[in-house]
Amino acid sequence: MQSPSPSPLLPLSPSAPKAPGPPDYYLLKNLRRAARDPVGFYTRGWKSYGDIVRFHWRGPFSAYLCVHPHMVERVLQANWTNYPKGFFYKRLSIFTGNGLFTSAGELWLKQRRLAQPAFHRAKIAGLAGVMAQTVGEMLDDWDAHPTKEPFDLAEEMMRLALQIAGRALFGTDLKGEAREFHHLMNVSMLHIERRFNPLTLPESVPTPQNRRFLKAKRELDAWILGVATQRRQNGEKHDDLLQMLLDARDEETGEAMSDRQLADEVLTLLVAGHETTADALAWGFSLLARNPEARDELESEAKVLNGAAPEFDDLARLPYAKMVFEEAMRLYPPIWALSREAKEDDVIGGYLVPARSTVMVLPFLTHRHPDFWDEPERFDPQRFTPEKVAARPKFAYFPFGGGPRLCLGQSFAWMEGQIALAMIASRYRLELAPNQTLEMHPSLALRPKGGLWMTRRRI
Numbered sequence: 001m002q003s004p005s006p007s008p009l010l011p012l013s014p015s016a017p018k019a020p021g022p023p024d025y026y027l028l029k030n031l032r033r034a035a036r037d038p039v040g041f042y043t044r045g046w047k048s049y050g051d052i053v054r055f056h057w058r059g060p061f062s063a064y065l066c067v068h069p070h071m072v073e074r075v076l077q078a079n080w081t082n083y084p085k086g087f088f089y090k091r092l093s094i095f096t097g098n099g100l101f102t103s104a105g106e107l108w109l110k111q112r113r114l115a116q117p118a119f120h121r122a123k124i125a126g127l128a129g130v131m132a133q134t135v136g137e138m139l140d141d142w143d144a145h146p147t148k149e150p151f152d153l154a155e156e157m158m159r160l161a162l163q164i165a166g167r168a169l170f171g172t173d174l175k176g177e178a179r180e181f182h183h184l185m186n187v188s189m190l191h192i193e194r195r196f197n198p199l200t201l202p203e204s205v206p207t208p209q210n211r212r213f214l215k216a217k218r219e220l221d222a223w224i225l226g227v228a229t230q231r232r233q234n235g236e237k238h239d240d241l242l243q244m245l246l247d248a249r250d251e252e253t254g255e256a257m258s259d260r261q262l263a264d265e266v267l268t269l270l271v272a273g274h275e276t277t278a279d280a281l282a283w284g285f286s287l288l289a290r291n292p293e294a295r296d297e298l299e300s301e302a303k304v305l306n307g308a309a310p311e312f313d314d315l316a317r318l319p320y321a322k323m324v325f326e327e328a329m330r331l332y333p334p335i336w337a338l339s340r341e342a343k344e345d346d347v348i349g350g351y352l353v354p355a356r357s358t359v360m361v362l363p364f365l366t367h368r369h370p371d372f373w374d375e376p377e378r379f380d381p382q383r384f385t386p387e388k389v390a391a392r393p394k395f396a397y398f399p400f401g402g403g404p405r406l407c408l409g410q411s412f413a414w415m416e417g418q419i420a421l422a423m424i425a426s427r428y429r430l431e432l433a434p435n436q437t438l439e440m441h442p443s444l445a446l447r448p449k450g451g452l453w454m455t456r457r458r459i
């Protein structure tokens with residue numbers, strides 16, 4: 001494999017050569033293969049052509065896959081203004097509108113500044129109690145329903161994460177509505193997943209699938225705006241994210257956020273904030289089940305909790321839980337691919353990336369780059385000791401993206417992951433159900449294919 005060591009700040013050189021890649025006449029074959037097995041397709045491209053690969057994409061345009069950490073840094077940070085979000089995010093915006101994940105330019109900057117304070121570490125620290133309480137309720141429910149039968153841990157983690165996100169956002173309990181809410185989210189996310197296929201019909205065509213999606217979206221919007229209206233009317237102040245969005249005023253006009261923008265932001269936070277963490281937890285437990293030494297270490301660390309729910313200050317006593325979460329996201333990064341569209345010509349790793357190219361960076365591949373990770377396929381949480389982290393380039397590991405569009409909910413997710421791993425491991429041992437394999441379903445997020453069936457045993 002070629003392994004150039006490009007600087008992220010290389011100057012532009014118009015005479016830069018074309019990056020290596022499969023011949024152009026493979027376009028259709030490439031598109032079909034990429035759609036069938038995207039992770040395998042990009043992995044083979046990387047192994048065959050090196051750290052930057054050019055794929056003929058559509059019409060005169062190409063897609064570039066960039067794997068080396070310095071190339072990733074160039075795209076996400078050093079020259080980020082040249083790489084706005086493109087096609088995939090437009091598709092997602094059918095659901096989340098102009099929320100933070102999909103918006104761009106002035107609107108994005110304004111909204112990001114507005115939401116940022118709610119995600120400061122100090123604010124997030126206050127949510128440790130809500131997280132621990134929600135995990136504790138799930139474990140009490142497991143206690144009340146002892147079973148030897150396999151259950152779908154991926155689904156269970158999804159419910160848990162949605163409940164935590166709901167409580168943190170609304171300060172109220174989604175419990176009663178959780179099932180319905182979960183269902184509406186699923187219908188919507190499935191629709192978006194299908195819409196990544198460019199041959200699907202737009203929402204303006206009333207197909208049964210489009211109608212189902214639009215109904216689900218209407219109901220979700222109505223629910224969010226219902227909670228918002230209630231708050232505005234009764235004047236009660238809450239200490240949660242929704243309140244911050246409601247109280248926000250435009251610096252110039254003094255106007256409050258429109259209902260449309262408010263619903264987009266809340267939906268964005270729910271979407272971005274629950275499936276990602278849930279998948280990371282599910283992968284984490286599947287890896288622990290296959291690596292009993294690591295599982296034993298986590299169980300023994302979790303004993304410091306003495307059966308009590310952790311507070312924010314306890315997190316410092318759970319370093320191994322954090323390293324397990326980090327390592328799980330190295331091997332199975334929930335957002336496994338990020339894509340951008342080049343505005344102007346650029347040079348990456350010594351190769352020309354022309355304007356209007358699609359540029360892909362895949363945490364899934366960079367996290368397995370053998371120049372930065374020994375035995376990349378092996379699960380080993382010890383890779384994340386502070387010394388080892390400091391010895392690697394920053395973008396060798398980027399499960400939360402990077403640069404100005406870095407994940408807003410990073411601290412929230414770290415805390416939730418650490419708390420859930422430690423609390424679950426302190427009470428239950430999870431084993432993979434017979435025949436359960438670790439196959440991936442790479443959609444918007446990287447899910448375990450067909451769920452993750454495990455058994456649980458009270459420790």
Ligand code: HEM
Binds near residue numbers: 102165277398399409
């Ligand atoms: C393990 C859990 C999580 C992972 C792996 C994850 C990953 C990511 C990644 C990779 C991006 C950047 C996407 C890109 O640049 O194309 C992102 C953005 C974002 N994430 Fe997360 N995320 C997680 C949890 C959360 C949570 C809990 C929240 C909120 C409660 C959240 C809210 C957001 C938002 C709002 C953005 C857009 C930020 C912007 O563009 O300004 N995420 N996330």
